[in-house]
Amino acid sequence: MQETGDRRQMQETGDRCRRQETDAGDRRQMQETGDRRQMQETGDRRQMQETGDRCRRQETGDRRQETVAGDRRQETDAGDWRQMQETGDRRLMLETGDRRQETVAGERRQETDGGDRRQETDTGTEAGA
Numbered sequence: 001m002q003e004t005g006d007r008r009q010m011q012e013t014g015d016r017c018r019r020q021e022t023d024a025g026d027r028r029q030m031q032e033t034g035d036r037r038q039m040q041e042t043g044d045r046r047q048m049q050e051t052g053d054r055c056r057r058q059e060t061g062d063r064r065q066e067t068v069a070g071d072r073r074q075e076t077d078a079g080d081w082r083q084m085q086e087t088g089d090r091r092l093m094l095e096t097g098d099r100r101q102e103t104v105a106g107e108r109r110q111e112t113d114g115g116d117r118r119q120e121t122d123t124g125t126e127a128g129a
Helices: none
Strands: 007-013 016-023 026-033 046-051 054-059 064-067 072-077 080-087 090-095 100-103 108-113 116-121
Antiparallel strands (some): 007 016, 016 026, 072 080, 100 108
């Protein structure tokens, strides 16, 4: 995950979470292994709780909640709502403003971009929706 503006780089491997964040000139690098941490900051408020391979993050301002237990993520970025759920090869993404919903279980994809709805089903066998 890499975002410009407020730039974030995340690398997660098993129960290790490594983060480098640059929030408006405020740079932070955290490396956590296996143990639980809770962090709360004012201005750009952050709550982090990590247990094993689960990372949960909640931020206000540019609000984000991530729960990585296997591969599950929920993100909310300043009015741009994004919900991602990843399980093996399944991905569910929901964004408002420019709304997009993807379910990639190797086959199904639904996108809605600015009132323009598109539904694709790639299975080899076509199913009516």
